[in-house]
Amino acid sequence: MTIACPQCGATAEARTDTRFHGCAFCGSSFMVERGVGIAEYHLDHExxxxxxxxxxxxxxxxxxxxQAVERTGCEYLVAPFWLSxxxxxxxxxxxAxxxxxxxGPLPGLPGGDLLFVPSGDDFILPDIPADEALGEGADRGGTSLSLVYLPLYLLSFRLAGHDCRALVSAVDRRVALLTPLPARSESVPFRHAALVAGFAITLTASGLAVKSHFLRAAVFAAVLAVAWPVCTALLRRGE
Incomplete structure (x- = not known):
């Protein structure tokens, strides 16, 4: 089968029983999809x-x-993607x-140089055809199609008793959380609770000690005028 090299455009003879097809003019290798030469790229990463x-x-x-994260697993995968x-x-x-x-959600195409895949490399072969993966977009004219191998980290961890997963782009460190994070539990600090309880006890004790309604109201007003600013200042100081 005769096709055009996706790198230099020269005519190349491709054998359909092999993955890599070499160009005699520029020396690049590529794969064939739907009778068209498709360049394969990868991003260098250790x-x-x-x-x-x-x-x-x-x-x-x-x-x-x-919350503290409990690491449960880390898998490294160089996955193929169709890029149109x-x-x-x-x-x-x-x-792919x-x-x-x-x-689920993906980090996206990272920045960096796309390098041609060398002949004989052992990257994972795509098992989703471009037509199936891209749908109508694969058949539109004027669309450049290539295969890109992206290095990814597949992380598993436990957070607040929940199993979580995240996908990390190895090149630019972008993170895609594959599971929603557990709801954050809000708790009242002990310092705040103690000050509020003390303020309430002071008001209650003042009310029980004073029998006259008029004097009780005056005591409440005095306690509020003095204790409330003090409690507020202490709470702000503890933040």
Missing amino acids: RDDRVAWSAVASTLERDGAG RPESGGNRLVP LRHPWLQ
Whole structure:
């Protein structure tokens, strides 16, 4: 089968029983989809699980989840994605692999240089055809189609007794939370509760000690005038 090289445009002879087809002019390798040569790219990255956990910790802190995180799993996956770029601008990135972690929100295409996949590499083959993944967008004229392998971290952890999952882009450390975070429980600090209780006890004791309604009202007013500003100042000081 004769096709055009997606890198230089030269005519190349492709054998359909192999994944990689080489161009004799520019030396690049590519794959064939629907009789069209499709360039394969990847982003260079060295695995470092600490980077992924740090990105998740920053995201949780930003979202107000201050509870301790119990790490339960970290998987590194270089997943294939179909990348379509219409002439009108923009791009569309969709998974080319049937994987349960790739069914929810995705971090998106990271910045960085897209490198041609070298011949003989062992990246995971896509199992979702471009037509199925992109739908109508795969058949529109003027659309550039390529296959991009993105390095991802698949993290599992427990937060406040709940199992959570997060997808981290290895290149730019963007995080996509695949499960909603547990609701944050609000508790009243002991200092605040003690001051409010003391204020209430003072009012109650004053009311029981004074029998006259007129004097009781005067005592309540005096307690409010003195104790309320003091309690407010102490509460603000403890924040």
